[in-house]
Amino acid sequence: MSSKPDPRDDTAASQGDAAVLARHTELGYAGQPVLSGLEFEIPTGTRVGVLGPNGGGKTTLFRALLGELTPLGGTLEVNSTTATVAQTDRSRLDYPVSALDVAVMGTLGRLPWWRRPGRRERKRALGALEKVGLADLAGSTFGDLSGGQRQRVLIARALTADAEMLLMDEPFTGLDNKSEARLETLIDELSSSGHTVLIATHEVEQASRWDLVLCLNKTQISFGDPAVALSKPVLEATYGGHIVEIPGQPDLGVLPAHHHHDH
Ligand SMILES: Nc1ncnc2c1ncn2[C@@H]1O[C@H](COP(=O)(O)OP(=O)(O)OP(=O)(O)O)[C@@H](O)[C@H]1O
Ligand SMILES: [Mg+2]
Structure with missing residues (x-):
């Protein structure tokens, strides 16, 4: 009946509950390193x-x-699961989308290609806006919000996407x-x-x-x-x-x- 995973299956999950583990990591572009020597566990x-x-x-x-x-x-x-909260790009602020529309976008990756976000997705997005303290501004135009409010809408979008x-x-x-x-x-x-x-x-x-x-x-x-x-x-x-x-x-x-x- 129970489908609990056997803890012994966990051998690959190395360091308990580390979200990120870097070992001798070197990062760069086109083969040229720009950041090296990363050694950390978050x-x-x-x-x-x-x-x-x-x-x-x-x-x-x-x-x-x-x-x-x-x-x-x-x-x-x-x-x-990871999501980024980008700086709001001022050149894109003319789009007539609401705060809720932006938060709903977080559900898109979870939906099959043929489905549009519906009531359930709007509910998730609204819950996320509530968490960031912006439920009352859900209907406001995104571009009209303050920088701090836009930042929080983008955090809500990441939460809607289920980012840990x-x-x-x-x-x-x-x-x-x-x-x-x-x-x-x-x-x-x-x-x-x-x-x-x-x-x-x-x-x-x-x-x-x-x-x-x-x-x-x-x-x-x-x-x-x-x-x-x-x-x-x-x-x-x-x-x-x-x-x-x-x-x-x-x-x-x-x-x-x-x-x-x-x-
Ligand atoms: N797409 C790219 N192609 C090649 N080199 C890049 C690219 N993006 C960044 N770099 C180089 O990688 C290095 C690190 O840049 P990065 O943008 O990660 O720094 P940062 O700490 O975020 O800086 P800032 O505080 O200015 O945002 C820089 O030398 C940069 O020129
Ligand atoms: Mg940077």
Whole structure:
């Protein structure tokens, strides 16, 4: 009667509940490596800040996790259904689609080619919009929403697609403080409900509040608990020495210099 899998069949699932396992991984384009030496294991349900300078390899890693790039060397094991939360492309904001339409698009990959999304899919999408706190704006035109709201609609789309792991590529860019705080809270909630969330960011201080950090600069500089993996030498190696200290926080309060603004 029971069809429970025999745990002994599990031999291939190497490291318990790792969402991602990288071993000697090398990534690149047309055979040319741009990111190498990846050695990390990301447990399911964690929030991981991915830090690195422009060109450091953050987006390349995300593309590999999505299966768009095959490692040039080593292995990259992904044990989670994965979706990306792209930056909203301003040139596409003229389409007269609603927030709900965008969230419904997350169901398309699950449907056979001959089926259009119907009531069930709309219900799933609405549930996802509710999770991101936007149920009341389901009927609003996507392009009329704020940047932070659009970002959350795209997270809802990933949830509608049943993604266990969400890849957010610089999701805070261009958000005001309030939207940023809401998105941070949402990331915490997603993680609490079992989602693994990888966030590429330039904000070191923000990343220090998450579970793990991965510092990349063409190679893996460090990985682990932010308290350990975000030392000053690590940040210097990550950002090439162009860092400044935040006054009063000499140990952790270091930021890439080009992101240190006077407000
Ligand atoms: N399609 C591509 N073909 C060849 N090289 C590429 C391609 N995409 C990226 N690269 C190169 O790979 C390296 C890493 O780029 P990547 O976009 O992953 O960096 P990033 O950390 O996301 O940077 P940013 O902070 O600017 O978004 C760069 O040297 C870049 O020029
Ligand atoms: Mg990038």
